[in-house]
Amino acid sequence: MKAWQLKAFGRENLVLNDIPEPTPGPGEVLIRVSSVALNYRDKLLYDGTYNPHLEFPMTQVADAVGEIVSLGPDTSRFKVGDRVVTNYCTRWIDGHPTAKETLYTLGNIIPGALAEYLVLTEHALALAPSYLTNDEAAALPCAGLTAWYSLVEQGRLSSSQTVLLQGTGGVSLFGLQIASALGATTIVTSSSDEKLERAKALGATHTINYKTHPDWEKEALTLTNNQGVDQVLEVVGGPNVARSIKAIRPEGQISIIGIIDGFDATIPLFSLIQKHGILRGISVGPRRALEDMLRKFDEVKLHPVIDSVYSFADARHAFDRLEEGAFGKIVIRVRS
Numbered sequence: 001m002k003a004w005q006l007k008a009f010g011r012e013n014l015v016l017n018d019i020p021e022p023t024p025g026p027g028e029v030l031i032r033v034s035s036v037a038l039n040y041r042d043k044l045l046y047d048g049t050y051n052p053h054l055e056f057p058m059t060q061v062a063d064a065v066g067e068i069v070s071l072g073p074d075t076s077r078f079k080v081g082d083r084v085v086t087n088y089c090t091r092w093i094d095g096h097p098t099a100k101e102t103l104y105t106l107g108n109i110i111p112g113a114l115a116e117y118l119v120l121t122e123h124a125l126a127l128a129p130s131y132l133t134n135d136e137a138a139a140l141p142c143a144g145l146t147a148w149y150s151l152v153e154q155g156r157l158s159s160s161q162t163v164l165l166q167g168t169g170g171v172s173l174f175g176l177q178i179a180s181a182l183g184a185t186t187i188v189t190s191s192s193d194e195k196l197e198r199a200k201a202l203g204a205t206h207t208i209n210y211k212t213h214p215d216w217e218k219e220a221l222t223l224t225n226n227q228g229v230d231q232v233l234e235v236v237g238g239p240n241v242a243r244s245i246k247a248i249r250p251e252g253q254i255s256i257i258g259i260i261d262g263f264d265a266t267i268p269l270f271s272l273i274q275k276h277g278i279l280r281g282i283s284v285g286p287r288r289a290l291e292d293m294l295r296k297f298d299e300v301k302l303h304p305v306i307d308s309v310y311s312f313a314d315a316r317h318a319f320d321r322l323e324e325g326a327f328g329k330i331v332i333r334v335r336s
């Protein structure tokens with residue numbers, strides 16, 4: 001079968017290889033991959049910052065939808081023909097995660113989904129909602145669940161809350177759609193006025209251009225009558241975390257998700273202490289939460305925002321788009 005593999009660190013080392021089709025072992029299923037979606041973490045992987053010990057060659061990409069074509073021994077959750085999506089943390093089923101449960105991710109410790117076929121434990125899969133196309137379903141798992149798990153499960157999102165979303169990438173736009181669906185007030189930041197207009201069309205209550213307002217936290221305070229926001233999805237990291245602490249209300253929660261601007265942060269401890277602020281590290285979420293999210297998405301018929309769709313042969317250009325900063329999700333159609 002054909003698979004896009006990383007043969008060394010560096011985007012230029014993504015190559016299309018012919019490799020043997022995998023066979024499902026006990027507890028595993030064989031999936032014919034339909035579509036996959038990219039995440040910023042795929043860039044971190046080929047840049048060598050996500051896992052400096054990555055073994056080569058490694059098939060790339062974690063998020064996928066596909067059809068089950070055969071079952072290994074001792075499987076019971078699915079039947080041949082079921083359409084399934086992958087869960088990012090393949091071993092985290094429910095409850096608090098152990099370090100090992102958040103480690104086993106596709107395209108990293110185990111082979112990824114940018115291939116014609118994928119073998120995976122049946123416990124790392126959920127049924128894809130029938131109202132979504134393959135391209136839309138592929139976009140859901142990592143970014144959707146990260147936003148859902150942060151806002152709804154850990155943040156107990158309600159319609160009285162105000163949520164701040166940073167930028168217009170995958171996680172943040174899912175955050176916007178989820179918060180809007182649950183009736184919350186939303187503030188979206190972006191480097192681009194044009195993207196902010198598109199965020200408004202998706203339901204954003206307020207918008208801030210973080211290029212023209214680098215001290216965006218002051219704008220957020222003004223927009224909330226100096227009360228601060230209830231929740232922040234902190235996807236930027238680095239010095240941005242200090243700004244997020246200034247932007248929250250007392251007892252507000254910052255979900256620490258991304259590291260676009262740095263893996264380390266110096267933070268204003270006194271401000272955090274005075275506000276009883278909550279900083280919570282997030283590692284996507286367990287399969288049980290993915291299934292909860294999919295049920296809610298089906299109920300409100302939430303459609304992921306797709307920035308662009310590429311063919312399997314043209315996968316390189318999808319990764320070029322990831323470097324540019326997409327509005328929503330980038331999809332690669334593996335089987336057309």
Ligand SMILES: NC(=O)c1ccc[n+]([C@@H]2O[C@H](COP(=O)([O-])OP(=O)(O)OC[C@H]3O[C@@H](n4cnc5c(N)ncnc54)[C@H](OP(=O)(O)O)[C@@H]3O)[C@@H](O)[C@H]2O)c1
Pocket residue numbers: 038039040041044142143146166167168169170171172189190191192195210235236240256257258259260261282283284285322324325326327328
């Ligand atoms: N911990 C977890 O479980 C988890 C899960 C998923 C993702 N992540 C992390 O979260 C981050 C975002 O991932 P993603 O896949 O959503 O990325 P993405 O789709 O590639 O989106 C990136 C977006 O970030 C925005 N951005 C860049 N610099 C910014 C800044 N200084 N302030 C505000 N926004 C900025 C840009 O939006 P504009 O173009 O609108 O400015 C850009 O389009 C990454 O670091 C990723 O590794 C972590």
